[in-house]
Amino acid sequence: MKKSILLLALLIGVSILALFMPAVPGPIVTEGIVAGDVAWMLAATALVLLMTPGLAYFYGGMIDTKNIISTMLQSFIAMGVISVLWLVVGFSLAFGDTIGGFIGDPSTFFMFQNVLDGKPWSLAPTIPLVLFAFFQLKFAIITPALITGTFAERIRFKSYILFLVLFSLLIYAPLAHWTWHPEGFLFQWGVLDFAGGTVVHMSAGFAALAASMFLRDKSEKKHAIAPANIPFVLLGTGLLWFGWFGFNAGSALSAGTLAASAFATTNTAAAAAGLAWVLFDAARGKKPSAVGFCIGSVVGLVAITPAAGFVTVPSSLFIGTFAAIISNVVISWKSKTSLEDTLDVFPCHGVGGLVGMIMTALLANVAVNAANTTGNGLFFGDMTLFLVHMKALLIVVAFTFGGAYVILLITNLILPLKVTEEEKKIGQDFSQHGENLYPA
Numbered sequence: 115m116k117k118s119i120l121l122l123a124l125l126i127g128v129s130i131l132a133l134f135m136p137a138v139p140g141p142i143v144t145e146g147i148v149a150g151d152v153a154w155m156l157a158a159t160a161l162v163l164l165m166t167p168g169l170a171y172f173y174g175g176m177i178d179t180k181n182i183i184s185t186m187l188q189s190f191i192a193m194g195v196i197s198v199l200w201l202v203v204g205f206s207l208a209f210g211d212t213i214g215g216f217i218g219d220p221s222t223f224f225m226f227q228n229v230l231d232g233k234p235w236s237l238a239p240t241i242p243l244v245l246f247a248f249f250q251l252k253f254a255i256i257t258p259a260l261i262t263g264t265f266a267e268r269i270r271f272k273s274y275i276l277f278l279v280l281f282s283l284l285i286y287a288p289l290a291h292w293t294w295h296p297e298g299f300l301f302q303w304g305v306l307d308f309a310g311g312t313v314v315h316m317s318a319g320f321a322a323l324a325a326s327m328f329l330r331d332k333s334e335k336k337h338a339i340a341p342a343n344i345p346f347v348l349l350g351t352g353l354l355w356f357g358w359f360g361f362n363a364g365s366a367l368s369a370g371t372l373a374a375s376a377f378a379t380t381n382t383a384a385a386a387a388g389l390a391w392v393l394f395d396a397a398r399g400k401k402p403s404a405v406g407f408c409i410g411s412v413v414g415l416v417a418i419t420p421a422a423g424f425v426t427v428p429s430s431l432f433i434g435t436f437a438a439i440i441s442n443v444v445i446s447w448k449s450k451t452s453l454e455d456t457l458d459v460f461p462c463h464g465v466g467g468l469v470g471m472i473m474t475a476l477l478a479n480v481a482v483n484a485a486n487t488t489g490n491g492l493f494f495g496d497m498t499l500f501l502v503h504m505k506a507l508l509i510v511v512a513f514t515f516g517g518a519y520v521i522l523l524i525t526n527l528i529l530p531l532k533v534t535e536e537e538k539k540i541g542q543d544f545s546q547h548g549e550n551l552y553p554a
Contacts, residue, residue, distance in 0.1 A: 128202060148240040154369035155241050155249060161360025162252035166193055166259055168353025172412070173263050175346025176405070176457055180541025181267045182342055183549050188262040188274055195278055196255045201226050204254060205247050207287035208295070209235070215299035217288050223247070236296055238367040249364060250290070253314055257286050260318035263457030264325045265531075267538065271546040273529040280521045281321065285514060289313050304488030304499065305506045306478055308376065309365035311420025311471040312510045319464020320511055321518035326455040328522045329532060339456065344404050351408040355384055358415045362422040372483060376422040380415065383434030387414020390438040409462065410438045416466035421474040424486055429477040437469045468507065475503035 170189035174182045196204070203220050210218030223229050232243040258281045262274070269277075290313050292298040293305060300312075307313060341347060362380040366373035391410025392402040400406075417437030418430050425433070444461040455461070478491040478499055492500040525531060537545035544550055 125198070128198070146234065146239055147242060148368070151240040151368040152242070152245065154373065155238075155245050155364060155367065158360035158364025159245065159249045159252055161357045162249065162364065163193070163255070163357075165252075165354055165357035165361060166190070166256050168350045168357055169256060169259055170350070171346045172350025172354060172408070173266060173457055175343040175348075175350060176263075176339065176341045177266050178339060178541070179342040179551055180543055182346075182543065182551050184271065184542035184546050185262065185266045187271075187547065188266075189259040191275070192255050192259040192278060195275060196258070196282055197251060199279060199282055200247075200251045200254055204282060204287055205229070205250070207283065208250065208254070208290040209247070212291065212295055212297040215295075215297055215302060216292065218291050218295065235367075240368055246367070249367075250294075253310060253361075254282060254286055254290070257310075257314045257318050258282055260315070260463055261322050261325065261459060263459040264322035264455050265329055266456045267542060268329055268454070268456070268533060269531050270529065270533055271542075273525055273531045276529055277521060277525045277531075280525065281518065284521060285317055285321065285517050286313070289317055289510065289513070300506050300509075303506065304502050306424050306474050306486060306488060306499065306503075307420045307471065308423040308474075309362045309419045311467045311474065312506070315416050315419060315463045315467030316471070316507075316510055317514045319460050319462070319467055320514040322455060322459035323453075323464055324515050324518040325522060326453045326460065328519060328526075330452050330454040341405055347405055347408050351411055354412060355381075355415065358384070358419075362419060366423060372423055375427070375482060378427050379418055379422045379425060379430035382427055383414040383418035383430040383437075384411045385414070386431045386434035387411055387417070387438035390414075390435040391442055394439050394442050409458070410442070413438050413441045413462050413466045416463055417470035417473065420467070420470045421477065423483050424474055424478040425491075426477075426479055426482060429473075429479075433470065433473045433477070436473070437466050440469055441465050468511075471503055471507055475500040 166189050170186040173189065174186040177185045202225060205226070206220045206223040207218045210220065210222030213219055226247070229244050229247055234241060234243050235246045238246045258278050261281070292300040293307050293313050295301060305312070358380055359377055363373045363377040366376055388407045388411035391413070392407050395406050396402055414434035414437060417433050421430070421433060441461045444465050445458050448455060448458065448461055474491070476491045476493050478486060478488075479494065480486050480490055488499045488502065490496040490499070522531065533542065533545065
């Protein structure tokens with residue numbers, strides 16, 4: 115009760131502080147703004163936000179009936195928490211004036227000052243800065259929400275909120291700065307991450323691996339979870355696939371040929387991966403399943419994310435197929451270990467993002483994107499990009515896995531992470547929220 119009152123007081127304090135922030139000090143910048151680009155990016159921003167409810171349905175459908183509400187709420191609550199955090203300091207940490215290429219100055223856009231009337235972002239000169247900021251917000255929302263599939267059924271809600279805040283500030287914001295800020299050190303190296311292979315999927319996937327190791331109980335017998343509502347999984351997949359067009363094609367930051375190319379590679383990789391997953395299962399004697407196609411499609415979307423604006427459409431067919439098979443094999447391996455990754459976030463997002471970044475280093479083609487100054491991928495005879503990516507991936511894996519593990523330790527010291535056995539038996543819907551899917 116006291117902690118809830120403290121948090122409410124903090125939110126009220128932030129709201130009051132916002133009233134005393136300076137109003138727009140000057141005229142809003144309109145020079146160079148292109149109406150068509152603004153219209154497309156408004157739509158793309160909305161599409162990316164739609165992915166978070168899609169993720170909620172995707173995860174909620176695969177969990178036990180007594181944990182559906184809590185699992186879905188973990189995605190929805192991220193829309194509230196991260197939106198406020200991004201306004202206060204998150205955007206500054208990710209895209210503010212660089213401090214050594216590692217993090218943004220928190221005062222640059224504190225409480226969104228200098229955003230409404232600020233000059234457009236240097237890499238998005240045809241749309242208002244505020245639109246770029248909100249487009250990036252949607253990425254910041256879904257990234258920690260992806261991790262919830264790992265500790266579904268096993269983590270307290272209050273502890274999750276604290277983890278959400280710490281992960282966003284200490285893992286996501288620095289990684290976004292390294293990769294997408296023109297003065298970030300990975301950007302300076304020439305790392306190509308079109309829409310979030312490292313920033314979104316590897317960070318979530320390797321944080322999920324850390325959580326699965328931190329929360330595992332070797333004495334507890336692992337049990338398979340029967341999906342509670344497969345139509346929810348299908349609906350979630352449809353929303354994710356639809357929203358991903360904004361995720362990837364929107365990352366062109368304008369309405370042009372590059373956006374159209376990313377749109378095409380996104381759909382192709384998802385389709386190929388879904389089919390590859392089903393066929394690979396069939397080759398191993400399994401029946402083709404709706405859940406299998408859905409998971410495969412999402413893996414294809416994950417893998418094409420970093421490469422979407424750098425590879426040709428035929429290359430995306432290969433990326434989706436290869437990523438689905440690799441992730442399928444990793445899931446089979448994981449099931450034989452003591453890792454407690456409830457909904458296979460690490461095999462799908464960690465491994466899928468890793469494969470996507472490697473494929474970008476192999477298949478990137480300068481002809482697709484003139485902004486690619488690092489050069490062609492290894493398959494086109496250039497070694498530079500491949501070596502840069504291998505070095506960057508080692509850093510990202512170490513940072514996201516190690517950082518997430520430390521955050522879990524800190525969170526657990528402040529608010530115990532695990533639910534009790536009694537709470538687990540009752541289910542988190544009722545024990546954490548006092549709600550049931552089917553109320554008596």
